[in-house]
Amino acid sequence: MLSICCPWCGWRDELEFSYGGQAHVAYPANPAELDDASWSEYIFFRDNTLGWFRERWVHTAGCRMWFNAIRHTVTNEFAAFYRPGDPVPEMPVEVVR
Amino acid sequence: MRLSSGGDIFRDRPLTISFDGRDLGGFEGDTLASILVANGVRVCARSIYAGRPRGLMSSGSEEANVFVQVVSGAGEPMVRATEIEAYDGLVTESLASKGRLLDLPDTSRYDKRFIHVETLVVGGGRSGVAAAAEAARAGGRVLLVHDRATIARGEGVESVVGMGGLTILTRTTATGLHEHGYVVAVERRTDHLAVPPETWSRQRLWNIRANEIVLATGAHERPIAFAGNDVPGVMLAASAVDYVTRFGVRPGRRAVVFGCHDGVVDAARALAEAGVEIARVVDARPWAADEVKQGTEEGSLDVRAGVVIGTASLPDGTLSGAVIQARDGSVETVACDLLAVSGGWNPALQLLTHTGGRTRWADEAAAFVPSQRPQHVRVVGKASGEFAAALRPEPLFCVDGPGSDPADIFLDLQRDATLADLRRAVAAGMRSVEHVKRFTTISTAADQGRSSSVLTVGVLCQELGVPMTEGVTTTYRPPYTPLTFALLAGRDRGYLADPERVSPIQDWHVAHGAAFEDVGQWKRPWYFPAYDGESLHDAVARECAATRSSVGMMDASTLGKIEMYGPDVGEFLDRIYTNLMSTLAVGKVRYGVMAAVDGMVLDDGTVARLSDNRWILTTTTGNAAKVLDWLEEWLQTEWPDLDVRCTSVTEHWATVAVVGPRSREVVAAIAPGLDVSNEAFGFMEWRDAMVGDCAARVMRISFSGELAFEVNVDGWRGQALWEVIYEAGQPYGITPYGTETMHVLRAEKGYPIMGQDTDGTVIPQDLGMSWVVSKKKPDFVGKRSYSRADAAREGRKQLVGLIPSDGSSPLMEGAQLVETGVDLTRVPVPMVGHVTSAYDSVSLGSPFALALLADGANRHGEELQAVDELVGTRVRVTSPVPYDPEGARRDGN
Numbered sequence: 001m002l003s004i005c006c007p008w009c010g011w012r013d014e015l016e017f018s019y020g021g022q023a024h025v026a027y028p029a030n031p032a033e034l035d036d037a038s039w040s041e042y043i044f045f046r047d048n049t050l051g052w053f054r055e056r057w058v059h060t061a062g063c064r065m066w067f068n069a070i071r072h073t074v075t076n077e078f079a080a081f082y083r084p085g086d087p088v089p090e091m092p093v094e095v096v097r
Numbered sequence: 098m099r100l101s102s103g104g105d106i107f108r109d110r111p112l113t114i115s116f117d118g119r120d121l122g123g124f125e126g127d128t129l130a131s132i133l134v135a136n137g138v139r140v141c142a143r144s145i146y147a148g149r150p151r152g153l154m155s156s157g158s159e160e161a162n163v164f165v166q167v168v169s170g171a172g173e174p175m176v177r178a179t180e181i182e183a184y185d186g187l188v189t190e191s192l193a194s195k196g197r198l199l200d201l202p203d204t205s206r207y208d209k210r211f212i213h214v215e216t217l218v219v220g221g222g223r224s225g226v227a228a229a230a231e232a233a234r235a236g237g238r239v240l241l242v243h244d245r246a247t248i249a250r251g252e253g254v255e256s257v258v259g260m261g262g263l264t265i266l267t268r269t270t271a272t273g274l275h276e277h278g279y280v281v282a283v284e285r286r287t288d289h290l291a292v293p294p295e296t297w298s299r300q301r302l303w304n305i306r307a308n309e310i311v312l313a314t315g316a317h318e319r320p321i322a323f324a325g326n327d328v329p330g331v332m333l334a335a336s337a338v339d340y341v342t343r344f345g346v347r348p349g350r351r352a353v354v355f356g357c358h359d360g361v362v363d364a365a366r367a368l369a370e371a372g373v374e375i376a377r378v379v380d381a382r383p384w385a386a387d388e389v390k391q392g393t394e395e396g397s398l399d400v401r402a403g404v405v406i407g408t409a410s411l412p413d414g415t416l417s418g419a420v421i422q423a424r425d426g427s428v429e430t431v432a433c434d435l436l437a438v439s440g441g442w443n444p445a446l447q448l449l450t451h452t453g454g455r456t457r458w459a460d461e462a463a464a465f466v467p468s469q470r471p472q473h474v475r476v477v478g479k480a481s482g483e484f485a486a487a488l489r490p491e492p493l494f495c496v497d498g499p500g501s502d503p504a505d506i507f508l509d510l511q512r513d514a515t516l517a518d519l520r521r522a523v524a525a526g527m528r529s530v531e532h533v534k535r536f537t538t539i540s541t542a543a544d545q546g547r548s549s550s551v552l553t554v555g556v557l558c559q560e561l562g563v564p565m566t567e568g569v570t571t572t573y574r575p576p577y578t579p580l581t582f583a584l585l586a587g588r589d590r591g592y593l594a595d596p597e598r599v600s601p602i603q604d605w606h607v608a609h610g611a612a613f614e615d616v617g618q619w620k621r622p623w624y625f626p627a628y629d630g631e632s633l634h635d636a637v638a639r640e641c642a643a644t645r646s647s648v649g650m651m652d653a654s655t656l657g658k659i660e661m662y663g664p665d666v667g668e669f670l671d672r673i674y675t676n677l678m679s680t681l682a683v684g685k686v687r688y689g690v691m692a693a694v695d696g697m698v699l700d701d702g703t704v705a706r707l708s709d710n711r712w713i714l715t716t717t718t719g720n721a722a723k724v725l726d727w728l729e730e731w732l733q734t735e736w737p738d739l740d741v742r743c744t745s746v747t748e749h750w751a752t753v754a755v756v757g758p759r760s761r762e763v764v765a766a767i768a769p770g771l772d773v774s775n776e777a778f779g780f781m782e783w784r785d786a787m788v789g790d791c792a793a794r795v796m797r798i799s800f801s802g803e804l805a806f807e808v809n810v811d812g813w814r815g816q817a818l819w820e821v822i823y824e825a826g827q828p829y830g831i832t833p834y835g836t837e838t839m840h841v842l843r844a845e846k847g848y849p850i851m852g853q854d855t856d857g858t859v860i861p862q863d864l865g866m867s868w869v870v871s872k873k874k875p876d877f878v879g880k881r882s883y884s885r886a887d888a889a890r891e892g893r894k895q896l897v898g899l900i901p902s903d904g905s906s907p908l909m910e911g912a913q914l915v916e917t918g919v920d921l922t923r924v925p926v927p928m929v930g931h932v933t934s935a936y937d938s939v940s941l942g943s944p945f946a947l948a949l950l951a952d953g954a955n956r957h958g959e960e961l962q963a964v965d966e967l968v969g970t971r972v973r974v975t976s977p978v979p980y981d982p983e984g985a986r987r988d989g990n
């Protein structure tokens with residue numbers, strides 16, 4: 001069970017949260033202008049990163065707020081937690097073990 | 098055999114246990130295993146596949162042979178005999194490496210604890226206790242868990258009992274080490290007690306979060322494989338000594354001790370001091386010399402270079418001798434009833450590898466030692482591979498002596514897997530230990546290879562001719578020891594497994610004999626039998642007829658309700674619903690559909706505008722939480738600029754639907770202040786009014802096609818409202834109905850239930866609801882997907898009605914639709930759709946169904962077969978609105 005820091009509430013156990021997939025996939029400004037391929041890209045395609053990954057979480061059983069995190073998909077280490085609208089933190093440098 | 102003195106047992110507290118129907122005597126402090134040794138029970142189990150006799154091969158958690166079912170007390174399907182603390186009245190039965198479940202429900206109580214500490218120490222041996230003491234002195238909260246009854250104490254060990262900040266949990270096994278310092282441990286609280294206190298839970302699941310984790314998990318002795326190494330009487334050397342020192346029992350009269358490090362001589366001395374005659378010490382190391390070592394008071398030890406290449410046994414299968422090959426190649430059999438073996442030590446690093454830790458073979462320790470560990474994990478003591486020089490072996494894993502049958506050389510005792518099996522795997526081309534594991538089943542038993550895994554890696558490297566440093570162990574996964582499901586469930590069982598939600602009118606429903614069905618977590622009245630034993634079918638026919646001809650009433654309180662507030666609610670709802678909402682006037686109600694970004698239908702419901710800035714929307718009963726999540730996600734992550742607040746108010750309101758052509762009279766009678774005429778109070782409008790003495794919000798919405806009023810009051814007033822309506826409806830024979838009648842009424846009107854008549858492939862247009870998809874709005878969630886080719890393609894499944902051609906055959910939900918004339922016995926049968934809802938209808942005078950059918954909108958009037966259990970029923974395709982298609986009943990008479 002991961003330990004997650006809600007930017008509003010602080011550290012809590014994973015069981016209070018729900019996962020929201022890749023972060024910073026914005027709803028297109030004008031979907032009507034997109035061709036089918038670009039629209040499908042928005043709906044169906046997400047990165048499957050090995051390493052540091054920006055992703056979304058929501059504190060479902062807490063304050064119910066959405067936020068972003070940078071997590072390493074292999075070690076589950078978190079490098080940052082930040083609110084929507086906050087400056088986006090830099091990706092950590094990949095440590096080769 | 099019990100020695101006259103020694104051991105940590107209480108000789109003044111004798112007890113009797115039962116093993117396979119035999120009563121055996123022991124003392125408090127004994128394990129089941131030590132009692133078996135004390136009573137000379139040598140054959141304790143049969144092996145899983147070959148049925149070979151097996152005896153105790155250890156005294157601890159590495160035991161691979163003797164598992165028993167505990168029958169007394171709370172019972173347990175499969176436990177090591179070495180890990181069962183004996184109590185008076187313990188009843189056990191032997192197993193063949195395979196557990197047996199009791200058929201009785203587990204009535205013990207289990208609970209859970211959460212604890213946060215600065216330091217967690219796993220293992221209460223010397224190094225664990227030292228680490229705990231050090232951490233406690235440094236301040237902060239420290240937790241020490243130890244899987245046995247007592248932690249290390251005595252000479253050279255600091256007493257940590259009572260130290261500030263330190264919590265000690267004994268009989269507690271850490272079973273999983275996870276990310277971020279999370280450790281799961283099980284505390285066995287009552288299994289060692291003859292009469293557990295009634296108020297105690299049997300086991301506790303500890304959820305531990307620690308900043309630092311110290312693994313002081315020790316090491317397990319490594320066996321050496323040779324022909325006949327599974328014979329009862331072959332035992333790990335340190336375990337043989339352990340029986341003497343911890344329990345004051347002698348595991349044999351005459352022993353051969355075999356190993357590849359100096360420690361075996363110490364083991365031989367300890368056994369000799371307990372009165373075991375040491376027939377021979379066999380030292381496998383290449384430089385070992387034949388010598389006689391001074392050792393014991395009684396005499397000296399005969400130590401010779403060589404290896405054990407086999408065993409001799411008595412007719413009952415137990416050990417009678419060790420076949421020893423000397424350095425010069427000569428072979429002799431030395432009589433013995435105990436063959437104590439040690440191939441060195443395996444640090445117990447299972448927990449380390451649970452979360453990304455790695456091990457490597459270290460020649461200097463002759464063991465797999467930690468090579469990579471998570472930042473917050475430290476390994477100390479024997480677990481780290483720090484052995485006394487004497488315990489470092491010249492590695493020896495397997496002796497394949499002259500004349501040995503590889504099928505007699507056991508690598509995994511619990512799986513009956515042998516050198517012959519491993520060679521078959523290698524011959525089949527396998528090189529990786531993970532492949533060999535799956536091919537041979539080695540280390541897949543309950544202990545995940547605690548005694549067999551490293552041995553197998555060693556033998557595999559030997560077979561492949563590669564150095565041990567190229568070997569890796571198989572991956573260990575949690576749990577380290579099996580956990581019962583009842584423990585994982587804790588208190589969340591039976592009634593407490595899931596919350597049970599009931600409407601505020603539940604008491605009335607129960608008092609009036611309603612039959613209930615589960616809708617998500619809700620208990621909803623299913624139907625109201627008019628007399629004892631009225632069937633579902635009869636009750637629903639009666640309820641439907643009464644509602645269509647006069648008036649019925651239904652508890653709709655479980656509908657999800659979300660109140661929304663803010664100047665931008667209209668704009669937000671325009672983006673979320675497929676149809677236009679912002680133009681809704683105060684006092685009006687509108688039906689709406691939500692779609693996902695892929696255009697598929699998510700949910701539907703009504704939206705009412707209460708004031709300029711206040712709105713309330715309803716969701717289907719099962720979707721309320723999901724819809725609230727959906728709204729909040731869009732508001733927070735995409736449109737934070739919109740000023741909108743959402744609050745779930747499902748439980749705040751009780752809702753009673755008054756339905757049928759006479760509903761107007763009923764509502765008029767109890768709401769004299771409300772003009773219920775169609776002119777003053779039109780369809781899809783809401784009014785505030787006093788209904789009886791309840792302040793109510795009345796809505797003219799209908800889920801049946803009939804004139805209907807949905808009356809909403811404060812949840813606390815729900816039952817009062819229900820009773821007022823019920824009373825006022827008596828002159829019209831008002832009939833309470835449940836979910837089944839509601840379904841029949843709505844299906845007759847072709848109102849789909851999202852999630853029942855739809856799945857994740859259905860767009861509103863497929864439901865014949867193009868009218869709900871706005872052409873005017875520039876965008877809404879899902880809109881762009883409707884211009885994908887897929888949304889316009891031919892052959893989409895569309896909602897239709899079905900009527901059996903003979904007017905009477907019942908239709909089944911889930912039945913597949915197949916063209917007429919298709920041979921149902923020739924697979925694959927081409928299917929063109931399926932039935933999503935099916936009911937018998939009094940109004941239609943026939944069974945009917947809703948279905949999703951390829952190109953359904955163009956197939957009205959055609960015939961198909963609805964196939965259930967390979968029987969086809971002829972059906973005619975109709976519009977999805979089989980009843981009152983022109984909507985004439987909506988405003989009543």
Ligand SMILES: [Zn+2]
Nearest residue numbers: 006009059063
């Ligand atoms: Zn929070």
